[in-house]
Amino acid sequence: MSFIPAPLSRFFHRTASPPHFYALADKLVPWLTVLFLLLLIPGLYGGLVAAPADYQQGDSYRIIYIHVPAAWMSLFIYVLMAVMGGIALVWRMKLAEVMLISSAPIGAGFTFVALVTGSLWGKPMWGTWWVWDARLTSELILLFLYLGVTSLYGAIEDKRSAARAVSILALVGVVNIPIIHYSVEWWNTLHQGPTVSKMDKPSIHISMLIPLLLMAGAFKLYYAIAVLQSAKLELIKREPSAQWVKSLLENKA
């Protein structure tokens, strides 16, 4: 990693060492939680109370404030996992492996939420629980990609090898996501004809947009908090007999 200046590289390696990272996570979580609530509460208020009902969809459109941010997060986290996978493969950085594997269940959770809320929104709008709409279909395939990552990690005994395998898989998956997305889109126009789904909104009113962005920010912060909690667990699981875990136990006792 010669192209990274030495002090920066030293900083990364120190921060990335398990005890430092564990302590840093403990320090960060309260701040992140405060920020999260500062975005979540006005976001929920704006979305559920302040924003006017949609002239076509009535109040059912309020599902957008969780559906769309969850769908954004599902893609964002997968891309982030692939970046972590790349870092883990090139620099053999343990922390990147830990963050990758801690992100997977959270990303799968968001994907699941996007699917379920999409279905719950579709029922009053389309009249059925499930439509083979391009976006729902891509989201379903994304869920399978997430499940592939978690089950592959669970299946390989040696966790160092498992992390390498999962890093490779995440990179392969991220290359495939755009291909899958466009092929599904093409397939959808072929089979569904020009029926424009009602979720396509060319423009959105500002009073509806602000809560949406607040919720998107809140979900990002939620991810940061949840992934830190999950990473703390993973770090202890990986090296339960390390010196820093022992001193952690002594401090608690």
Place this chain on the structure above:
Amino acid sequence: MTLESFFAMGGYAFYVWTSYGITFAVLLWNLFAPIVLRKQLLRQLALKQKRGQR
């Protein structure tokens, strides 16, 4: 706006509140499951360490 009409969601109460309910259930689970598991793991490790010292 009354509280009642807020909960009624213009007749879409079931869809809206189920969506929000499931979302928060999933998010809370993903947040608290690792915390609970970590506490358990730390307790186990502490027990092991005590036994080791004796």
Place this chain on the structure above:
Amino acid sequence: MSLIQAFFAIVRRDLLLAFRRRAEMANPLFFFVLVVTLFPLAVGAQPNLLQAMAPGVIWVSALLAALLSLDGLFRSDFDDGSLEQLLLSPHPLSVLVLGKIFAHWLVTGLPLLLVAPLLALFLGLPGQAMPTLWVTLILATPLLSLIGAIGVALTVGLRRGGMILSLLVLPLYVPVLIFASGAVDRAASGLPVSAQINILLAMLLLALVLTPLPTAAALKMSVN
């Protein structure tokens, strides 16, 4: 030994091994025909329905047959240790892996072309779709082998990797399935298919260059 020679040595060795076990070679073919046979039994024998479903049925069956045959790609080499020898060779592993995939495709993918007319007959696929079916099979079955090889390389070290392999590989097969069956579908109704064929060709070329790298990396991980 030059790289080209090494590549062909691998292909020759794998073909030789495959021909020694001729009985196993026919299994994916039987499976392919069998799955296609199940559909009329399950959905009823109305010619219209079967004809409409034919491209999809043939392609889903081809995909499952390819998936099932994947396990043999590295399994025996992993078990008898020759995979480790491959890793120790001075040549780049990705090229050698490409040789193995090529040999595997010659044995399991190419024969699907032979039974395709039979299936088209079973399902009443119009004759004008036959050439397209062949072209998509020629272009897309190697694509299935190349993508699948990544999954096999990741799971070859596992005792019960079969289920996970399908979970890993099937989502990645989605674009291939969409374009291949879409092309046959369009050909059956007399529409031009050059766009789909070109996309399949582009995906094949891309996969030829890109997939051997993660496959090689995954094999190194699995063997260690």
